[in-house]
Amino acid sequence: MASVNSDEWRAVCDKFTNAQNLTEVESRNDPENDPFRSKYKARELLREIYCSLKSFEAGEGEEESGGESGEQRPTEQPVDGQREDGQGISGDSPAGMRAAKLGAVEYYLGVNHVDTEELSAGQEHLMNCMKLLDRCRVSSENVSLFIHVRNQLGILWAGRDETEMAQGFLETAESNYQRYMKEDGSPPIDMTEYFTSEENLLTHQERTKRFELAYTHTMYYLAQVYQNLGETERAATYCHSTLQRQLRLNQFNPMEWALNAATLSQYYITKGRYMEGRHCLSAATVISGLAGEVPSEAAAQESETESERREHLRQKRAEIARCWIKYCLNLLQDSKKLLEDNIGELDTDRQDELKRARRREEEEEEKGRKSALLFGSEDTFDSIASLEEKVLCLFPLDFTEARSVFLVGQNYVTQAKEYFQMDGYVTDHIEILQDHSSLFRALAFFEEDLERRCKMHKRRVDMLEPICNDLNSQYYLLIRRQLMFELAETYSEMMDLKLTLANRQADTQSLDNHTIKKFNSLCSASAKYFQMFLDSLCSPEGKFPEILEEEVLRPALVARFRVARLHSRLISSVPPVQLENLNRSLENYKYVVQYCEAHPEAAAAAETELELSKEMVGLLPLKINRLKARMAANN
Known part of the structure; x- marks a missing residue:
């Protein structure tokens, strides 16, 4: 190859530097109507570099075949042995370096085509790079290129939803890195140094940083691949390691890094x-x-871009x-x-047991x-x-x-x-x-403290009830249904707490009027929101669906059951009111039983509610008949 100090080689290096500048700097300022202008210019320079390298290679081929003396040189043998498959020339041999340099140009051409949305051409150049590298064993001169090209092919195939293809390239890049670090471990040459004068070569520290960053990208892409393959544990492990490496290398966007870490926390x-x-x-x-800090109010003279950033x-x-x-x-x-x-209350024995185990758990936490x-x-x-x-x-x-x-x-x-x-x-x-x-x-x-517990539930009602009532049911129907159900359950919990408090002082028959009024108010509020949920399932004409959709099947059956239970619990000393409440209760219990009989597959969605409903359908008519008999006797 032409001497490193020759004018021809310096021209190649200058072209490469210009191509890099066009790609990484100038392209940011390309106009919207010609977004790839700089990258097209960079592509032409890369093609010229490729032609120059082939020309140099042809010239050296003539020298190696004997030149003017006509002497035949022996075939060049590998210097450091061959790849594990027994093929190829050592990366640090002259022929290996020629292949690596040509491969690097193919790599940059491939990335250029991908960046300009010419994916097939990009893939072709990247695969040409792979073929050239097949002639070399992994060494400090080319290991960075080995990893970069496989990273790019992994990204390319992942973008086509060919996840397993992407996985193959990326896992090979990973094994290249691990094998190199085990066998050599010295800071390898960066691809850009193939076209750099000796005085501008990178320091060992910078080489290490760039190489580690390339492997960090491998891990980042593998995390996404494993996530897409459903291997969430591996995905989380690779994501965590990627974040850790980005911090160590000081190569990260703070807010993007923070969001990725926060997202990982959810896993x-x-x-x-x-x-x-x-x-x-x-x-x-x-x-x-x-x-950066975010002020409470943007300054008046702040630019729109800065305002958007904040x-x-x-x-x-x-x-x-x-x-x-x-x-x-x-x-x-x-x-x-x-x-x-088993009834949802605090198990004090279990609590004491866990407290005794806490010290051991804290010691394990420290080890962990x-x-x-x-x-x-x-x-x-x-x-x-x-x-x-x-x-x-x-x-x-x-x-x-x-x-x-x-x-x-x-x-x-x-x-x-x-x-x-x-x-x-x-x-x-x-x-x-x-x-x-x-x-x-x-x-x-x-x-x-049951009173304080009740006040906590009241806080829940106070924050959710106004919004539930104000939301437009046409646009926020699903959200309103969620709020209705939660409000119904919250009022029911408050009702149970109030009754428990009252029963600690007297039995239900001796409750004072204030307590009864409060209990009935909470009971009615719970029933109201359960009924609102059920009404939201009706057609515009007000007809309840004959067949419940799967996503509302259980909530609807539970709501019917809870409405039935709530009406049976309302306290009244007026027989006609008692009768009305019991009839409404029986009506809703019957719905649960009859729906599950007509649709046997629905029984699994509300097994407990169905069992209790069947029991109440048998018992309530007797209670209703006794009440009717008393009413008739009094009349």
Whole structure:
């Protein structure tokens, strides 16, 4: 090949530098009506470089065949052995370097075509690069190119929804990296150095950074591939490692990194891995702070672009806050499942047992923390750890611990609502309110004082009822149904609590008028919202569907059952009112039984409700007949 110091080679290097500049810098300023102008120019330069390399290769071929002396040189043998398959020339041999340089140009041409949306041509160039590399073994001179080209082919095939093809290329890139690090491990040459003068070669530190970043991209793409293949555990592992490497290499966009970490936390939460989930969220909060401060009001002279950027930051921080809400809510709900007995109340024996095991659990947590994949550098780790200390990752076992988790969640509810306001973000705002309501419900489980527990449920009603009544049923029907059902259940819980409190002082027959009035009010409110839910299923003409859709089958049967139960519990001293309530109760119990008889497949959706409904259909007529008999006797 022409001497590195020759004018011909310097011309090649200059063309490559210009092509890189056109691709990475100038292309950002291309006009909308000619968006690929700079990249087309870069493509022409790359083609010229390719022709020059082939010309140099032909010239060297003549020299190697004997030149003017006519002597035949022996066939060049591999220097460092061959690939495991026994084929190819060593990457650090002259022929290997020629193949690598030609392969690099094919690679850049392939990326250029992909960037300009010419995918088939891009694939052809990338595969040409692969063929050239097949002549070489993996070495410090070409391992970076080996990984880059497979990364690009992985992206290309993933974009075509050919996930398994993408997986093959990316897993090969991964094995190339791992094998090289095991056998050599020195900072490899970067592809750009193929066309760089000696005085401009990269430092070992920069080589290492670029190589590690290429492998980080491999892991990032593999995480997505495994996610698409349904291998969620592997996807989470690769995503976590990618985030960790991005921080270590200082190659990340703060807000994008933070959102990815917050999203990963949601996977850990669903698996009950709250230590990892908390760590991801703490890191997300700290790293998102690196994106800059967001003032309460934008300055008047602020440009539109800057204003949009700040609005984007506010939104993303609000989304991270919502992930924190889910963390706190799930932690409380999972703890409730551990502690509740078969009627949904606190099992104190189980609570004592778990408290005794807490010390051992905390010791295990410390061991787990040391083995976990932690985020952060010396600058950020203390900030992340400090934030983690403010919220439990172990299951809260009493009201004090549960309240500490609740308060963290409630703080993030406030933050999230500041951005996702009702005016403009109706669905998001309501979902946040529903989570806030669920936080209160989970906390109420731990509260021993029934009056205070009842007040927590009243807070839920106060935040949801106005919105439920104000929402347009035409546009937000599904949301209204959710709210109706939750309000019905909340009023029912309040009713049961009030009755329990009253019964601690006297039996039901001796309840004072104020208590009876309050009980009936809560009972009627619950029945009203269950009935509103059922009415929402009717046709515009007011006809209830003969066949219930699968997504509303169980809610509808449960609502019918609960309406029946609520009407039978209303307290009245007036016989005609009692009779009306019992008849309405029987009517709804019969609906559940008759619907399941007509549609046997529906029975599985409400087994308990169906069994109790059958029992009440047998008992209530007797009660109704006795009441009628008394009424007749009195008349």
